[in-house]
Amino acid sequence: MQQAITLPTLAQTFRNDLSDQERRISEIRAIALYALMFDEPGFHAFRYFAELKQLTSKRMRGEWLEARIATCIAGRIRPAIVVRTIKLLRTYRETRGEAERFDAFEALLKIALKDDRLTSHGYQKQNFSDMDHAPIWGRVGEHIGFLKQQGYQVFLNSGTLLGVVRDGRLIDHDDDVDLAVILRADSAEAAVAEWAALRAALKAEGRLAEDEMESNAILKLTGADGVAFDLFPAWFEGDAFFVYPHSHGDLTRQDVLPLSPCAHSGHMIPADPAKMLANNYGSGWQSPDPYFKFPWNAARKKFRVFLTGVDDL
Secondary structure, X not given: OHHHHHHHHHHHHHOOOOOHHHHHHHHHHHHHHHHHHHOOOOOOHHHHHHHHHOOOOOOOHHHHXXXXXXXXXXXXXXXXXXXXXXXXHHHHHHHOOOHHHHHHHHHHHHHHHOOOEEEOOEEEOOOHHHOOOHXXXXXXXXXXXXXXXXXXXXXXXXXXXXHHHHHXXXXXXXXXXXXXXXXXXXXXXXXXXXXXXXXXXHHHOOOEOOOOOOOOOOEEEEEEOOEEEEEEEEEEXXXXXXXXXXXXXXXXXXXXXXXXXXXXXXXEEOOOHHHHHHHHHOOOOOOOOOOOOOOHHHHHHHOHHHHHHHHOO
């Protein structure tokens, strides 16, 4: 099975009509594919990754994307970039009428990953498809209970909201839990101060994970069974609702409140979850996409005031 997939892809290395840059792209691709399939010791993934960044070729766009993906997976590096690049490759192949080439390459990746599960967070040994969800929902209840004692409303957010609404469960290929807390703040500046106070309260109660995320805009709560729990800030400015990082005043109070319990977990979700999910994942949110990648750069620009404030904390 491996030969049927790998030999045609390696043959491109020996074409005679390639420029120096194109030949090097093809060489790195072949080296990475070999390392990917045969666990080549001493494979220098970071070196090849850096070299690929300096190489370009319009007509070998697909090969370049495959080289980057194979390099990263062979070295088990840059998982978030891998997810994003796989999606770029899929789009590239589909627009050229080469969907079968993407399918073959994806099949090779699944073989090479063996028991690892690729997510934006890493190369995991398990995801929600392998796990007992009861302890996870139990920890969700504990964190929500504490936040409710502090006078806050909390709802299932992002991938967790998507799972319970679309699939009636946690998404199989996901590996973390997302919650959002509605602050009492009425502006981004006020949200910064309140977010800092809430963080301090969570830390005092031992509810912040030791390996907190680098960004102060998202709080990493204590997990369960290796599952990470992310808490996101939300607030109203008049009738407009803000949830970092996916909704910037384009939802109304009526879209969000009153919160209601979801049928699957009993935990709260927005009044109109479909509107929030469309904001977060686009109009195609009802179709599963394991390679979805959130547009973080655009979100950071929208939430610049809030992010600038929390970065100074």
